[in-house]
Amino acid sequence: MKITIERAALLRSLGHVQSVVERRNTIPILSNVMLRAENGELSLTATDMDLEIVESVPADIARPGSATAPAHTLYDIARKLPDGSQVELDSTGDMLTLRSGRSQFKLGTLPVDDYPAMSGGDMGHRFSLSAADLKALIDRTRFAISTEETRYYLNGIFLHASTARGAGGETPVLRAVATDGHRLARVEMPLPEGAAGIPGVIIPRKAVLEVRKLLDEAADRIEVQLSDTKVRFAFDAITLTSKLIDGTFPDYERVIPTGNDKVLEVDPRLFAGAVDRVATISTEKSRAVKLSLDRGVLTLSASSPEAGSATEELEVVYDAPALEIGFNSRYLLDITQQIEGEGARFTMADAGSPTLVRDVADASALYVLMPMRV
Incomplete structure (x- = not known):
């Protein structure tokens, strides 16, 4: 793989994906970001096995290919390079060479075949909502997410389709609920088209926080895909896929x-x-x-x-x-x-x-x- 890319574009994408990577990893490959260059784009992938972010960014590709490199180190290098500079990434064997101006860095890589894939599989349910609506659902409930690991089923936001009773009768709504046993937050919005049959799912705290960070730069529409075990958020050139919490959210209506x-x-x-x-x-x-x-x-x-x-x-x-x-x-x-x-x-x-x-x-x-x- 050999590519040239603008420092600003590389830094922005690395900033999005590297925050998924845990600082301390017992599995070395999970400390790395996967770089794949093809069809005029560099695709960056980071995962912790529960959550995966993939982002594509335009790049000048001299030689297509792929490599994995330490995510935080690569991000720190890109962050410290001068504004407006061009970055060349060249991978050969088990080494990735990064050149920019008079700077050169050589980083050890790990085999691409060892990198875990999470994105596959059909989700079954698909709907879209505005970035502002998703932001509101998250911002007004996330403070009540429990951090108590023993009650793991409260460690996220419960998202489901429901009905709200009002003056005009019952209307279908999309509801987000979070509770830690001391306080409860319930926020609803009109049910988006295609969301009527969705299963009730618990989206983990880490996925909620990562999606919320990305929403500040997101385009207007966010596509949401759901299955019984995974959720996927797609917008612009970013796709975030997360496992769901495998548990039963309590009957919050009773409290x-x-x-x-x-x-x-x-x-x-x-x-x-x-x-x-x-x-x-x-x-x-x-x-x-x-x-x-x-x-x-x-x-x-x-x-x-x-x-x-x-x-x-x-x-x-x-x-x-x-x-x-x-x-x-x-x-x-x-x-x-x-x-x-x-x-x-x-x-x-x-x-x-x-x-x-x-x-x-x-x-x-x-x-x-x-x-x-x-």
Whole structure:
């Protein structure tokens, strides 16, 4: 293989694919990126056996062929080369030579035949949605993904087709749900064409984060393909394929409260600012903040034996009986940051029951937060 490519194009593609490669690998070939040159394009592939990214980029090919090279080393070299430079990649035997200007690097390679392939197989279900919609589904749910490895089935976003009940009856929706047992995020959008028969799937956290990084530079439409075991996202010249989490997502509908009767409405930005300030005093372990509600007034408070105490009052819309309820301040902030409108609506029952949080101006998202004793 012998090619010449612009440094900017190589760096951009290496930046996309190398983030999949783990820094510490027990299998040497998984530390490498596969480079394949043919038909006027250089194709770069990186995988960790659960997730694979393939990206193609135009290149001037003198001799077609393929090679594998250390992903992070190659990326670091490309990053440090001067802007606007041309890069020549030449692989012979078990060596890849990179030349640019007066710089030359020789990198050891591993056999192309040893590189694991993941992309094959028909997916069965196919639909497309806009980059903005996929971004919204991810951004408004990913904070609630569990990091507890023992409950592996919560380590991702549950994506499925469902129906939403509204004033005009039932409408089909695509729903994304994430929970860690302390909070739950459920976001929905109109069901894209072709998505009606999709299986309910759990997309792993790493795949979610990699897709989200790529979406900032993505074209408008994202094609999604699904099977019972894999998901594939394709856009521009990039294809990301991931294994799905093999597990059953819990029946999340059961934890969404329906009988909560105490309603608080507050400006989410003022509320988040007050929570953040008061939480400065709360203990690092519990991060507890107490909400004391009375007609028209919310008092936020926190205390710790070491740091002292803090209180702050806010004017709010609340005319139910007085209530005291405690929450983890980090969880409160995570949820209020998702609310883009002018009002956040908290619907509560008592100090020990789950609280429902919604954006007053947007019915597509719903959040559940478990209280804590304070």
